[in-house]
Amino acid sequence: MSRLLLVTILALISVSRATAEDALDRFAPERLAAMHEAVEALKSQRVEIPRTGPLREYRANLHVHSLLSHDSRGKIEDIVAAAKSVGTQILMFTDHTAATYDSFDDGHQGLRDGVLLIPGAEAKGLLVFPRESFRKFEASPVQDFSDVVRSRGGLTFVSHLEERMDWQLTGITGNEIYNTHADFKEEKRLIAAMRNPLWLVTASGLIRKYPQEAYSALHDYPADYLKRWDQLCQLAPHTGVSANDAHQNVGLVIRKIDGDKVRVEDPLGEKLIELPAAAVQPLLATLPPSDAGADPSILFKLQLDPYANALRHVATHVLMPELTQPALWEALEAGRAFVAFDWLADSTGFDAAVFAGDARHELGSRPAWSDGLHLQARAPLPGHWKLIRNGEQVAEGTGRAFEQAIAEPGIYRLELWLDVAGAERIWVLGNPWFVGAE
Known part of the structure; x- marks a missing residue:
């Protein structure tokens, strides 16, 4: 990058x-x-x-x-x-x-x-x-x-x-x-x-x-x-x-060096180019104060990817009984996880499962096909729900909750979108259920 x-x-x-x-x-x-x-x-x-x-x-x-x-x-x-x-x-x-x-x-x-x-x-x-x-x-x-x-x-x-x-x-x-x-x-x-x-x-x-x-x-x-x-x-x-x-390696540092020169560095400290100070002073004079810290040689510093x-931008939320490596391994092997763009909003609490009667099948599960199979989901914010089966959208809904009967076997996954500043943005991507998989 x-x-x-x-x-x-x-x-x-x-x-x-x-x-x-x-x-x-x-x-x-x-x-x-x-x-x-x-x-x-x-x-x-x-x-x-x-x-x-x-x-x-x-x-x-x-x-x-x-x-x-x-x-x-x-x-x-x-x-x-x-x-x-x-x-x-x-x-x-x-x-x-x-x-x-x-x-x-x-x-x-x-x-x-x-x-x-x-x-x-x-x-x-x-x-x-x-x-x-x-x-x-x-x-x-x-x-x-x-x-x-x-x-x-x-x-x-x-x-x-x-x-x-x-x-x-x-x-x-x-x-x-x-x-x-x-x-x-x-x-x-x-x-x-x-x-x-x-x-x-x-x-x-x-x-x-x-x-x-x-x-x-x-x-x-x-x-x-x-x-x-x-x-x-x-x-x-x-x-x-x-x-x-x-x-955390994307950005720009402009450093004063000997004489009338400045050195442009990346955040790793590697020199990118040296320039006459006079060539950059007009530009530097227009810039707001930078996070240069206590180093007096730094004229400008900008970190683009702290x-x-x-x-915060995106994360994988994993469902497991305890915070241990074995529990993490088991959950990732089973697909008990969802991806969320938490920079938009904290997705903690997003919950989705397929039910066969009282039997609950978490994300990533392989429930057997049966009549009455249905999906239930809820989220901490209302949004636009999309149910995808075998790569094609088959149902949708709006609100904090979503429920849908599973009409036939297939690979089902959920997407949840938010209306943010007048546009829909993808918020949550759930791992699929493999309904009727052998």
Whole structure:
């Protein structure tokens, strides 16, 4: 994510002026203000929904990078603090593999300040959460690699699905059904606007005033991911999870150096370019104060992807009896989870199940087909419910609750949309029920 974004940021400090692109609707000041007001209004409309039964709901962030990755400097104490600030109870790390450390043995694990840390890696196109070191198997072909990790008690999810639509691995746990990086890559107008030098002047102030709304402006319905997920679930159950792809490595630092020069750096401290100070002073003079801290050499600093904003944006909510690694493994294997864009509103309490009489079948279950089978769902906010069967919408409803008879066997999943600032936005994506599956 960072390299593509940083290349575009370089254009912002160019002394030549680019032709202005069409304005980004979501980045317009009035749109950011309206979104902020709408999100605040949703907080006042939200009602707490107590969960019944033995299962509890835990908020998890998958696809998180730390200083173990070459492209992050995130300290574990800072990441945990960010997680706690947004209500995350589980951090599933996917640091890039390297010869200098072992993804499992040296990875972040155990309980830290009440947050469960899970060590893992982003490797061979997968999110890998092993139960032991996989170093000696890492060179294997991806199917063999996944098979080894799975046979030894680990989990594997296909990552960056936009690059792997033709993959059809067997025996995996599931796949990402949303990825922040993939969402960003589709934002062609955002990338184009960032090449306009005036964008930084405007956006730096807006990002500080509306940090979450600015970060989450990239949020779109992941139609291509969901279409492929529906197809894969026809072959075998695939647990759908969200990917934050959090690095805290996207931004810009302008630092004064010897003489009359300034150095432009990325948040990793790597030099991007050196420029005459006179070339950037007119631009700097127009900018609001930056979060430069106590370092007097820093003239300007802008962090576009703080961990808190990245982790709040989207999460995977997992249903399990206790906050332990074995309980998490069992729940993800079973698909007892839903993905929610919590930056819009706290989705805690979303509840959906298929009933056969008094028998309750949680998300991810495989209830036998029978007459009288029906689905019941409720949420802390009213919204637009959509019931999808085998990839096609078959029913819908509005309100805080939704109920629908299950008329025939199939793979059913729920979507819940919110009306936010005059537009419908996807809020919750539930894992499917495999009704009548053998």
